[in-house]
Structures are given as C-alpha cells and as structure tokens.
Amino acid sequence: MKRYINTLLVFVMVLTLVLTNIGCARQQEETPEETPEEVPQRPLGEVPAPEDMILEAAHWQEEYPMIYESFLRTSRMGDNTVEDSTLGGLHPVDYLEKYPNIKILYDGIGFSKEYFVARGHYYSLEDVINTARPKPGASCLACKTADYEKLFVEHGQDLFTLDFHETVQGIENAISCYNCHRNEPGENIQVTAPHLTVGLTKLQQEPSPGTMACAQCHVEYYFDPETREVVLPWDNGIGIEEIEAYFDERDFYDWKHPRTGTPLIKVQHPEFEMYTGSVHDRMGISCADCHMPTVEEEGETYTSHWAKSPLKTVEESCGRCHTDTEAIIAETEEIQREIDAMQVEVSGMIVQLIEDFATALDERNLDEDTVEKLWDLHRKAQYRWDFVMVENSTGFHHAAKAREALEQAKDFAQQALDILAEQQ
Ligand code: HEC
Ligand code: HEC
Ligand code: HEC
Ligand code: HEC
Structure with missing residues (x-):
C-alpha cells in the first residue's frame, strides 16, 4: 500500500x-x-447583461439531467439512504448543545444564541433568511444566492449597505449553476463572487478550478467596517498567522467580549485557507475531486454535483489512491476525534481565562499593561481556536495545521492563565 x-x-x-x-x-x-x-481559458468569464443571466438551476434540467438531479440531492430530502449519522445531515445540529463552552466564548455575538451546523447548498437562501443572528446588510447574501452577481451589477458598491430584508424579497434562487458556471455549465468554472475576483489578485497562485469554485464562499472573510463590502483578508497571505496580521494591522475586531473587553476576531468558514498546503492539496487534488467526484450511475459517468461529505462516496472520492476504504475512513475519523478533543480542551482553557480575567478586572486593580497583555493573549488564543472550530472538516483538511493552531492557542491561553495566577 x-x-x-x-x-x-x-x-x-x-x-x-x-x-x-x-x-x-x-x-x-x-x-x-x-x-x-x-x-483552459482564465476561468473568470464574461458577465452577461442582468436580463440574460440564467439564474434558475431548473433551466438546465433537460440538458444535464443527471447533474441536475445530483445537485438537488444537496437537499437530501426524501432520500433516506443517504442520511448520515453524526457528521451533519438534514436536520440542523445545534452546536450550542454539543459544545456548551462556545456560549461563553461567543458571548456578545449572535453565535452564542444560535449556531447550527451548515446544511446543503439547496438550503442556503432559506437558512440565511431564517437565522436569528443579526444581518448587517445585503452583503450577507454574497454566498447564499445565484442572484448576487445580478444585484452587484445593478447596484454596484451601494449593494453592500442595502437592507437585508428588503433586498431578499426579490430573490428566489438559492445557490445554483450560475454561481460556478454563469450561463455556461460544462465550460470552465467561472468566478461570480466579486470578493473572490479581488481576492485572486492577492494570491500567489491561482487555485485549480475545482478549488476556486468553492473558494468563492468557503473562505474567511469580513465586512469592511465602512463600506460593508465583503473582503477576503489575504493581503499578507492565507496562512492563519498572516490573516491574523491583516486584522492586527488594522486594529480590527468583530466584537469586544462583554466580560473582559477583549477585542476579538470572529472566524467564518476558512476551508480553502485550511486546506491549502495539505498533503492532498500538494498532490493537486481539488475540493471538487473529493466532494463532487466523478460517479457512474445507470451506465453513465458524470460529475456529481451533490456537494456533501466525501465519506459517503469513499470509493469514488478516495478509492483511486486509498484502496482500503474502511481503513481510510477509520484514519479520517481518528484525525477528527483527535482534533475535536483538542478543540474542546482549548475551549475549556479559554473559558477559564475569561472567568479568571473577568474576576480579576472586578476585584483587583490590574494595571494597563497587564490588561493589554491579557487582551492580546486572549485574542490570539481564541482566534486560533475559532479557526479550527469553524473550519468544517474537524481538522481533516490539514491535520498538521489544525494541530499546530490548537497547540499555539493552548500556549497563549496558558500564558494568560499564568499571568492571572500571579495577580492573585
Ligand atoms: C459550487 C459550484 C458549482 C455549482 C453550483 C455547479 N457546478 Fe457544475 N461543476 C463544478 C465543478 C467544480 C465542476 C468540475 C470542473 C472542473 O473541475 O474543472 C463542474 C462541472 C460541470 C460540468 C462538466 C462536467 C460533466 O460531468 O459534464 C457540467 C455540464 C456542469 N458542471 C453543469 C452544472 C449544472 C447544470 C449545474 C446546476 C444544476 C451546476 N453545474 C452547478 C462546480 C459547480
Ligand atoms: C455561492 C456560495 C457557495 C459556493 C460557491 C460553494 N458553497 Fe458550499 N456551502 C455554501 C453555504 C452557504 C453552505 C451552508 C448552507 C446552509 O447551511 O444552509 C454550504 C455548505 C456546504 C457543505 C455542507 C453540506 C452539508 O450537507 O452539510 C458542503 C460539503 C459544501 N458546501 C461544499 C462545497 C464545495 C465542495 C464547493 C465547491 C465545489 C462549494 N461548497 C461551493 C456556500 C457555497
Ligand atoms: C482529500 C479529500 C478532500 C478535499 C480535497 C477537500 N475535502 Fe472537504 N472534507 C473532506 C472530508 C473527509 C471531510 C469530513 C467529512 C465528514 O466529517 O463527514 C470534509 C469536510 C468538508 C466540509 C463539511 C462537510 C459536512 O458535511 O459537514 C466542507 C464544507 C468542506 N469539506 C469543504 C471543502 C472545501 C471548500 C475544500 C477545498 C478548499 C475541500 N473541502 C477539500 C475531504 C476533502
Ligand atoms: C490522488 C490521490 C488521493 C486521493 C484522491 C485521496 N488521497 Fe488521501 N492521501 C493520499 C496520499 C499520497 C497521502 C499521503 C500518504 C502517506 O503519507 O502515507 C494521503 C494521506 C491521507 C490521510 C493521512 C492523513 C494526512 O492528512 O496525511 C488520510 C486520513 C487520507 N489521505 C484520507 C483521504 C480521504 C478520506 C480521501 C477521500 C475523501 C482521500 N484521502 C483522497 C492520496 C490521496
């Protein structure tokens, strides 16, 4: 082997x-x-006039019946045979119940009140409308609907600050073929997300099409505090520390922790950044190779558009390299268990840090330097923990990177706890 x-x-x-x-x-x-x-041509493509944009997935049903059908499976409705066990699924899993520490870590932002596991692309629009978390503006639609580019062409930069609820009234499509192909499915991947078009100019190397398609949305981003534009914080690179440096240079924080005042960064879903540089990435395997493999059904071969856990298509996704499928599933789950356990351990340390820090602020006169130092350590620890926590593969995409980030988080949290212990 x-x-x-x-x-x-x-x-x-x-x-x-x-x-x-x-x-x-x-x-x-x-x-x-x-x-x-x-x-291949450079895969950015031409933007059609708004009235010519084909935004409904159903338009392609006749021409690409199998692809269309597989795409609909991201809803997983009415297909009990594909329901998975613990690893996600049709019914929203409540993270707050599973990981109670995050109520304290995310105290002060919406994620501490509601946080469900992501569902399939079919639900993208529905889920963003239904979330109880506050939405700062129409920018929130950037990764949820095929209509986003149309809105962007129509409104330009004004789009970002339009009211979310008003804007969403006119929208019917969730993610569709248009998001990755514009009007030309079957041709090259086209980038429709305005923020990735900008983001690509910051990358040293253009990702392969099957990765670039996903990097439109499965990335770390933030809203520019003034324009509300979706921005990919990649000016220094896409490593965990390089992204942190980007935010540090701008004194940027998403929120201040209500108990300690720490200016914190909320990480989004950095699958692309985490995956980059992994064993599989270095071999040239794209996101789509694992998540949307070529499959054979009824004697026909086609690219599955059922973006889901590759562990459900291990033969097709992994089989050409890993011949012992049971062993590779076991190895994958072992990595996930290890990273998950580390994540839980580190989150416990940061909870302790928050408790001790808050108590110290209440009961003692911490000098300014000490407070600054503790803020810095808390911010660093929580950012690294969050990067791994919200990355959706539980460490699989790049186990070494996830492990290192959590080790560092642990180290920063411990330094803060030591300082706090000295203060007592
Ligand atoms: C999330 C991005 C994404 C969406 C949405 C998407 N595709 Fe694709 N599509 C891909 C990727 C990635 C490939 C593989 C291309 C590659 O790796 O170069 C592909 C390949 C294809 C191909 C050529 C391969 C083949 O098997 O014939 C067709 C045709 C196609 N898609 C049609 C569609 C249709 C129709 C829809 C909507 C029902 C759709 N796609 C939605 C990403 C997407
Ligand atoms: C236009 C934005 C967009 C693009 C492009 C996109 N995704 Fe997603 N993806 C999302 C959103 C949003 C969700 C969460 C949907 C929800 O929870 O309602 C999601 C969820 C997922 C899930 C979780 C599904 C589940 O069943 O738990 C997988 C897997 C996934 N995407 C893979 C991919 C892959 C692979 C690509 C590239 C081929 C890709 N996505 C491209 C926005 C996108
Ligand atoms: C070598 C194969 C492989 C590649 C390449 C890969 N992934 Fe994954 N991905 C996985 C595995 C395995 C999981 C864990 C699935 C599970 O726990 O059921 C996963 C999980 C995910 C999830 C969560 C799925 C869910 O159902 O909860 C998303 C989203 C995702 N990957 C997106 C991406 C994106 C985006 C890329 C490219 C930047 C990518 N993946 C590259 C194998 C891969
Ligand atoms: C194109 C070939 C190829 C594909 C496809 C592929 N792998 Fe791998 N994988 C490798 C190679 C090569 C290694 C490194 C082997 C080693 O170190 O012994 C590896 C390593 C691994 C490891 C060891 C941990 C690590 O990150 O180093 C796991 C787990 C794994 N693969 C799971 C998967 C899963 C799950 C899939 C499908 C979803 C998959 N691989 C798809 C070639 C592939």
Whole structure:
C-alpha cells in the first residue's frame, strides 16, 4: 500500500509540474485566440447583461439531467439512504448543545444564541433568511444566492449597505449553476463572487478550478467596517498567522467580549485557507475531486454535483489512491476525534481565562499593561481556536495545521492563565 502510494506520489508530482507549467503559460497568454486547445481559458468569464443571466438551476434540467438531479440531492430530502449519522445531515445540529463552552466564548455575538451546523447548498437562501443572528446588510447574501452577481451589477458598491430584508424579497434562487458556471455549465468554472475576483489578485497562485469554485464562499472573510463590502483578508497571505496580521494591522475586531473587553476576531468558514498546503492539496487534488467526484450511475459517468461529505462516496472520492476504504475512513475519523478533543480542551482553557480575567478586572486593580497583555493573549488564543472550530472538516483538511493552531492557542491561553495566577 505504502509503495503504491509512493509510486503514485511521484506520478502526481510529475503531473503537478506539468500542470504548474501550463498554469504559468496561461498567465503569460496575452491573446486568447492563440490559446492551444488543451489550455483552459482564465476561468473568470464574461458577465452577461442582468436580463440574460440564467439564474434558475431548473433551466438546465433537460440538458444535464443527471447533474441536475445530483445537485438537488444537496437537499437530501426524501432520500433516506443517504442520511448520515453524526457528521451533519438534514436536520440542523445545534452546536450550542454539543459544545456548551462556545456560549461563553461567543458571548456578545449572535453565535452564542444560535449556531447550527451548515446544511446543503439547496438550503442556503432559506437558512440565511431564517437565522436569528443579526444581518448587517445585503452583503450577507454574497454566498447564499445565484442572484448576487445580478444585484452587484445593478447596484454596484451601494449593494453592500442595502437592507437585508428588503433586498431578499426579490430573490428566489438559492445557490445554483450560475454561481460556478454563469450561463455556461460544462465550460470552465467561472468566478461570480466579486470578493473572490479581488481576492485572486492577492494570491500567489491561482487555485485549480475545482478549488476556486468553492473558494468563492468557503473562505474567511469580513465586512469592511465602512463600506460593508465583503473582503477576503489575504493581503499578507492565507496562512492563519498572516490573516491574523491583516486584522492586527488594522486594529480590527468583530466584537469586544462583554466580560473582559477583549477585542476579538470572529472566524467564518476558512476551508480553502485550511486546506491549502495539505498533503492532498500538494498532490493537486481539488475540493471538487473529493466532494463532487466523478460517479457512474445507470451506465453513465458524470460529475456529481451533490456537494456533501466525501465519506459517503469513499470509493469514488478516495478509492483511486486509498484502496482500503474502511481503513481510510477509520484514519479520517481518528484525525477528527483527535482534533475535536483538542478543540474542546482549548475551549475549556479559554473559558477559564475569561472567568479568571473577568474576576480579576472586578476585584483587583490590574494595571494597563497587564490588561493589554491579557487582551492580546486572549485574542490570539481564541482566534486560533475559532479557526479550527469553524473550519468544517474537524481538522481533516490539514491535520498538521489544525494541530499546530490548537497547540499555539493552548500556549497563549496558558500564558494568560499564568499571568492571572500571579495577580492573585
Ligand atoms: C459550487 C459550484 C458549482 C455549482 C453550483 C455547479 N457546478 Fe457544475 N461543476 C463544478 C465543478 C467544480 C465542476 C468540475 C470542473 C472542473 O473541475 O474543472 C463542474 C462541472 C460541470 C460540468 C462538466 C462536467 C460533466 O460531468 O459534464 C457540467 C455540464 C456542469 N458542471 C453543469 C452544472 C449544472 C447544470 C449545474 C446546476 C444544476 C451546476 N453545474 C452547478 C462546480 C459547480
Ligand atoms: C455561492 C456560495 C457557495 C459556493 C460557491 C460553494 N458553497 Fe458550499 N456551502 C455554501 C453555504 C452557504 C453552505 C451552508 C448552507 C446552509 O447551511 O444552509 C454550504 C455548505 C456546504 C457543505 C455542507 C453540506 C452539508 O450537507 O452539510 C458542503 C460539503 C459544501 N458546501 C461544499 C462545497 C464545495 C465542495 C464547493 C465547491 C465545489 C462549494 N461548497 C461551493 C456556500 C457555497
Ligand atoms: C482529500 C479529500 C478532500 C478535499 C480535497 C477537500 N475535502 Fe472537504 N472534507 C473532506 C472530508 C473527509 C471531510 C469530513 C467529512 C465528514 O466529517 O463527514 C470534509 C469536510 C468538508 C466540509 C463539511 C462537510 C459536512 O458535511 O459537514 C466542507 C464544507 C468542506 N469539506 C469543504 C471543502 C472545501 C471548500 C475544500 C477545498 C478548499 C475541500 N473541502 C477539500 C475531504 C476533502
Ligand atoms: C490522488 C490521490 C488521493 C486521493 C484522491 C485521496 N488521497 Fe488521501 N492521501 C493520499 C496520499 C499520497 C497521502 C499521503 C500518504 C502517506 O503519507 O502515507 C494521503 C494521506 C491521507 C490521510 C493521512 C492523513 C494526512 O492528512 O496525511 C488520510 C486520513 C487520507 N489521505 C484520507 C483521504 C480521504 C478520506 C480521501 C477521500 C475523501 C482521500 N484521502 C483522497 C492520496 C490521496
């Protein structure tokens, strides 16, 4: 098995070199007419006029029946055979019950009052409308509906501050084919999210199409405090510390913890950033390769558009490299259990930090320097914990990165606890 993987690794490395070369050639290409057949066009595509945008997924049902049907499975309705056990599913899982510590860690923001596990793409619009968490403006729709680019073309920068509830009135489509293909499914992936179009200019390397499609939404972002624009904080790079540095440089915080006053960062869903640099990424595997594998049904082969846990299609998603599917599921779950346990441990330490810090603020005269130092340590610890907590693979996408972030979080939390212990 090991030897098989080694041979394969060499093969993939060679392949990656070839692909990287194509990538470079692509970027130097000035005149698209001369692009050789096998080199894909830059996948940003042309924006159609608003009235020509095909925003309903159902439009493509006849032309791509199997893809359309698989896409509808992101609803998982009426298909009991695909319901999974503990790893997500049709019924919203309540994180607050599962991880009570987050009520204290997220105290002061909506996530401490309501936090359900993400559901399929089919529900994206419904779920953002129904969440009890406050919505600062129409920017919240950026990753929830096929209509977003249309709104952006129609309103320009004004879109970001439009009232959420008024804007959503006119919208009927959840995520659809348009989000990743515009009017040309079957052609290259096209980027429709305005924030990723900007974000790509900050990346040193363009992700592969099957990753770029997802990086439109499965990323860390924040709203510019003034314009409410969705911004990807990638100016320094997409590493955990580089993103932190971006926020630090701007003295940015999402909220101040009500018990300690710590200016904190709320991480969103950094799947793309976490995944980048992992074993699988370095082999050139895209998000879609695992989450939307090529499948065979009724004698036909097609790209499954049922974006879901790859553990439900292990044969198709992993089987070409990992031949022992049971073993690889077990290994994956082992990583997840380990990271989850670490996450819970670190969250407990930060809860302790918050309690002790709040008590110290109430009962003792902490000098300004000490308070500053404690704020800094709390912010650093909680940011790293959150990065792993809200990344949706429970560490699988890049176990080493997740582990390191949690180790650091632990270390920062411990330093704060030590300072607080000295103060007593
Ligand atoms: C979340 C992004 C996303 C959405 C939404 C999406 N696709 Fe795709 N689609 C992809 C990716 C990724 C690929 C694989 C392309 C690649 O890796 O270069 C693909 C490939 C395809 C292909 C070519 C491959 C094949 O099997 O024939 C077709 C056709 C297609 N999609 C149609 C559709 C249709 C129709 C819809 C809506 C029902 C849709 N797509 C929605 C991301 C998406
Ligand atoms: C336009 C934004 C957007 C794009 C593009 C997008 N996603 Fe999502 N994705 C979401 C949102 C929003 C949710 C959560 C929906 C909810 O909870 O209602 C989600 C949820 C998911 C889930 C969880 C589903 C479940 O059943 O628990 C998976 C898996 C997923 N996306 C994978 C992908 C992959 C892989 C790609 C790229 C091929 C992709 N997504 C592209 C916005 C997007
Ligand atoms: C090597 C295969 C692989 C690649 C590549 C991959 N993932 Fe995953 N992903 C997984 C596995 C395994 C899980 C854990 C699924 C589970 O716990 O059921 C997961 C979980 C997820 C989830 C949560 C799914 C759920 O049902 O709760 C999302 C969302 C997601 N990945 C998005 C992405 C995005 C976006 C990318 C690319 C940046 C990506 N993945 C790349 C294998 C992969
Ligand atoms: C294109 C080949 C390929 C595909 C597809 C692939 N893997 Fe891997 N995977 C590898 C290689 C190579 C390694 C590194 C092997 C080693 O270190 O022994 C690896 C390592 C792993 C590891 C060890 C932990 C780690 O992160 O290093 C796990 C777990 C794993 N893969 C799970 C999966 C799952 C689950 C899927 C499908 C959802 C998948 N892989 C798809 C090639 C692949």
